[in-house]
Amino acid sequence: MQSERARFFAGEQWTGGVIGLGYVGLPLAVTMVQNGLKAIGFDRSPRRVEMLLQGVSPVEDVSDEELQAALDAGLRITADEAELSGSDAIFICVPSPLGRHREPDLSYIKSAAATVSAVVRPGMLVSLESTTYPGTTEDILVPAVQAAGLELDGDVFVAFSPERVSPGAEMKTGDIPKVVGGVSPVSTEVAAAAYSRVVAAVHPVSSARSAEMAKLLENTYRAVNIGLINEMAQLAHELDIDIWEVIDAAATKPFGFQAFYPGPGVGGHCIPLDPQFLAWRAKEANFAIRFIDLAEQVNTKMPGYTAARVADLLNRHGKPVFGTRILGVGIAYKPDVADDRESASIEVLRELQQRGAEISVLDPVVGAERIESHGFAAVPPDGPLDDYAVAVILTDHSVLDLARIAAEVPTVLDTRGAYRRCGTEPGNVEAL
Ligand SMILES: NC(=O)c1ccc[n+]([C@@H]2O[C@H](COP(=O)([O-])OP(=O)(O)OC[C@H]3O[C@@H](n4cnc5c(N)ncnc54)[C@H](O)[C@@H]3O)[C@@H](O)[C@H]2O)c1
Numbered sequence: 001m002q003s004e005r006a007r008f009f010a011g012e013q014w015t016g017g018v019i020g021l022g023y024v025g026l027p028l029a030v031t032m033v034q035n036g037l038k039a040i041g042f043d044r045s046p047r048r049v050e051m052l053l054q055g056v057s058p059v060e061d062v063s064d065e066e067l068q069a070a071l072d073a074g075l076r077i078t079a080d081e082a083e084l085s086g087s088d089a090i091f092i093c094v095p096s097p098l099g100r101h102r103e104p105d106l107s108y109i110k111s112a113a114a115t116v117s118a119v120v121r122p123g124m125l126v127s128l129e130s131t132t133y134p135g136t137t138e139d140i141l142v143p144a145v146q147a148a149g150l151e152l153d154g155d156v157f158v159a160f161s162p163e164r165v166s167p168g169a170e171m172k173t174g175d176i177p178k179v180v181g182g183v184s185p186v187s188t189e190v191a192a193a194a195y196s197r198v199v200a201a202v203h204p205v206s207s208a209r210s211a212e213m214a215k216l217l218e219n220t221y222r223a224v225n226i227g228l229i230n231e232m233a234q235l236a237h238e239l240d241i242d243i244w245e246v247i248d249a250a251a252t253k254p255f256g257f258q259a260f261y262p263g264p265g266v267g268g269h270c271i272p273l274d275p276q277f278l279a280w281r282a283k284e285a286n287f288a289i290r291f292i293d294l295a296e297q298v299n300t301k302m303p304g305y306t307a308a309r310v311a312d313l314l315n316r317h318g319k320p321v322f323g324t325r326i327l328g329v330g331i332a333y334k335p336d337v338a339d340d341r342e343s344a345s346i347e348v349l350r351e352l353q354q355r356g357a358e359i360s361v362l363d364p365v366v367g368a369e370r371i372e373s374h375g376f377a378a379v380p381p382d383g384p385l386d387d388y389a390v391a392v393i394l395t396d397h398s399v400l401d402l403a404r405i406a407a408e409v410p411t412v413l414d415t416r417g418a419y420r421r422c423g424t425e426p427g428n429v430e431a432l
Contacts, residue, residue, distance in 0.1 A: 003189060009125065013037065014197075015038040015039065016028075016029070017039075017091070019112045021041045021048060023339075025091070027172065028173055028198070031199075033075045034066075039070075040078065041076065042078050042081055042115070043077075049078065053071070060168055060338065087119075089125040092129060093130060098273055104133055104276075108130070109136065113141055114144070120148045122150060123156075125157045125158075125159065125194050126144075127158075127180075127191055127194075128159075129162065131215055133212065134278075137158060137159070142158055142183055153184050153187060157186065159187050159211075161180045161195060162212070177202070178202050179205060180204050187208075188205070216275065216277055219271055220291070223292070225258070226260055226266055227295030229243075229247070247259050262302075262417075264306040265299055265344025268339070268342055272342055303351060306392070307355075311355070314411075324358065324389045325358045326357045328394055329363070330395025331345045331349075331374070345395055350375075359376045386409070390411050391412045393412065402422060417431055
């Protein structure tokens, strides 16, 4: 039989508090309001709060119109953590980066846990959504609610539910099934009931640690397969075989094969980072986990390999890297997002810059300010391209005019298979 608190979350009009209003937290708060719940969003950055209150969304997945509609429907945005005490459930969506030595930096989660200690009250559900190593919810959140004098499962319920949203992708927060694991069976039940009001499907698991590890498995799977295909791409080039044709051919198998594609390296704040949480936890358990290290070795060498391929291409045209004008196309870590955090494009271009090339970047999605912050010249969307010796397609935003680039720049290295996907491969375009 469903517990009284699970019944409340499944049936009543409750209020969700969100800590951290970034790529994960803001869509979650807006989705709750869209689903008829109330929401209070807390962010410790006054600048972000001010921007959101003006109806300006900093993330692609929430348009300004959607944000304004949510504000009009009662979404509260605040920089005052005390307001969270009016919530029935609190969802923690703060960053979880790696430290200098690739160890988990839990400072944001700990600071959010301190907020929870200050505002938690009987009946509340507390759910951590930040990606982290298995055991974090038990290690940090359970003590935080107990420090407030509350009893687990009697007064308060604690769970982990990873966010799987992919910025810029078609599926949004509410459409993606949510894995939910409580620190106890009752906490799982209560958290699953709450999430069932926010997302289309909930997949409960037996513990918070399983949910934490599920997220890391998903992104380790991607990192390992990307590492595999990046190594295959290098081998195919050595053997003078077209890797893109090979992948397309293998992908015709109706079962047992999922296509991954090579590129200039892995970027963003998930694929390069998340496996490291698992590697760190494995090391702590004295367990040698080899696939993560191997994939990282291959993937982190891809920017250098890509830069070397650009140099080879120039060499074939009788040009040195030193003093040559090179056009980098796309500086975001993936297509159709304005996010350039941890982007492999930057590493490729920096490597060429260090060898003396003059680098300009065309990225109409990221924009001039960010491009220039990395020390590259920004090319306006319609700016002339005929002054570059080579263009390297690093991120294939859908707004890019690929035909114009190939028509105006003498030679192009396409690291994304972008021309092949468009069905036109001009003679001066070489794929990675
Ligand atoms: N961005 C993604 O695509 C994505 C996808 C899945 C999971 N995740 C994970 O979700 C978590 C959040 O990532 P994000 O991309 O939304 O981060 P983000 O940097 O976009 O946003 C985080 C927000 O939290 C605020 N913040 C930080 N510490 C705070 C605190 N103690 N109290 C209140 N606010 C605080 C920051 O000001 C910022 O606005 C991370 O663990 C990340 O790994 C991200």
